[in-house]
Amino acid sequence: MKGLLKKSIMYMLVSLFLLTAVLPHEALAAPANTLGLKAESAILVDADTGRILYQYKQDAPLHPASMTKMMTEYLLFEAIKENKISWDQETSISDFVYQISQNRALSNVPLRKDQKYTVRELYESMAIYSANGSTIALAELIAGSETNFVKMMNEKGAEMGLTDFKFVNSTGLNNEDLLGQHPEGTDGNEENVMSAKATATLAYHLLKDYPEVLNTSSIPVKKFREGTTDEIQMDNWNWMIPGTMYGVYDYPGVDGLKTGSTDLGGNSFTATAKKNDMRIIAVIMKTSSKLERFAETKRLLDYAFNNFEKKELFPAGYSIEGNSTLPVVKGKEKNVGVVTRDPFTMIIKKGEEDQFEPSYDLDPAVLKDGSLTAPLEKDQVMGSIALTYKGEEDYGYLTEAIRIMNEPVIVTASEVKKANWLVLLFRAIGEFFSGLLKSNK
Structure with missing residues (x-):
């Protein structure tokens, strides 16, 4: 019954969104871009070569929210590749991580101080459910502290050639949500900054260097600690993945990558989809609702797959x-x-x-x-x-x-x-x- 009720509410919200979508859009009225996207910025990229197929205000410094976690994922995969940690390695939970994980107003799975969790468990809850406590736990495991991890994030961003970016935490939350324990050297009300182009560049490197990320980002639903008293259902926040319980914006070929949402950053999405041997990266930043970010992503992907093709030039x-x-x-x-x-x-x-x-x-x-x-x-x-x-x-x-x-x-x-x-x-x-x-x- 709970599932049916949740789905009914979801369809009501979708109907309301589709109704209002045809009305004048005052907050983002008639943006001057050739595709008329209702977003603050956007970019479309060939995931194989990094060639840009479309862009709009791509260098505007905005707030990526949980799309930040793509950098945390990259550093996690790198640490595993370098044998610094392993998927089956267990780790304890700090008092700070415990406190964050209990805040269900944020995206979280509840973690216990008297339990140990494997790297894989924490990673899956981060990649599928955007669990913030799990993300900080991984940052602490890899770097010893979130402060040190943030330094690694900024160094890696510079190494990747990102511009218009600054990481102040591992999650993408506003530092105000971190209970006064935000990383040293950052302000208490700061939030991560990335442009659409920087976000797409990060996604490009993540897919190029660690394509196995798609094995997890494409999971529509998974149970955390199944069979225990801590069991919780993790519905993927990427509602374009075929098989999610909402089924609102199912898009064949979408298998990643990361959503983001904060009051300051609005609603954003980094999508990747493969169709006709073409893999595309699409970034939409700062729409007015969770549903709108998927609607605008669909328009970007439709534009790509309808107007472009993969050709052997030589x-x-x-x-x-x-x-x-x-x-x-x-x-x-x-x-x-x-x-x-x-x-x-x-x-x-x-x-x-x-x-x-x-x-x-x-x-x-x-x-x-x-x-x-x-x-x-x-x-x-x-x-x-x-x-x-x-x-x-x-x-x-x-x-x-x-x-x-x-x-x-x-x-x-x-x-x-x-x-x-x-x-x-x-x-x-x-x-x-x-x-x-x-x-x-």
Whole structure:
């Protein structure tokens, strides 16, 4: 009965939302963006390459709320990868974490001081149910204190190339909710700051480096400490995941990533969805309601999947027409072919595959004075292909480092052995007389 009542209330709220959605929207009236999104800012990104497909006020510093937990997740996965902690490791709960976890006005699972919890239990309650007490418990386990953990968060953000950001706690709560025990060096009423672009960049790195995050973020519902007196049902706050109990905004292909909601930050959402071999990251920040953030995310995802496609721009073995070789000095051959090492695919607007102009971005460490030096091995990396977009809407990439990292790699098409001293001697003599003849003309 409780489930039916909850679902009935939910559908009533949805009906009310859909009714008011067609009325004038005074708080965010007619935002000047091409998609007309009812949000303070937004961004849409190719999750494979980091290329931006759409953006609106993407650099505005806003409050991400619980989307902050994506950084906590990243540092957790990193700590496990480096064998600093393990999934089955048990940890006790501090007095501070206990106090926070008992506040059911916040998103929480109740934790006991006389119990130990595994890292996996705490992580799942954070990733699925956005449990704040569990998040702080993980921060304390990894860094010794939330203060130290916040330092790690800001350092990692800078390492990722985030701009317009500042972390003051591990959860995304306002520091006022932390019972006067907010991290040292932060103010009592501060809240984390991230732009939509910074949030998408964080999501990009999380998915690239630890794609297993989707195994948990895609779980629609799970019971915490099932079979015990502490059992609690954790309904995923991401209502776009197919199979959630609300079923309001089910969207095929959505399997993450993190919602956020505070009084200061409004309602935000970082979504990721995969369809037709395309994985998209969509960030919507500061809508007026929980439902509206999903409605606006749906519009972003629909725009992506209806207007873009994944295309192979270059096959393996491709070379730029008219520039298929590079000069080689001290080699048995005077030139060597350069080709792409792998096929290169990217999400592009439909019909725009001819709007990308390739050019070589050669590694200055291997190309000296315009030439390569023998000996050279086959498949030796020479650099990459830079792509210049000639279309109308060029939003670039999340960061320059991500752009460079995703350029198609070019390699030598064959081996070039070093010529012996006699060949080099006669070649030098020939070049000397050739130059002499030219100078006498």
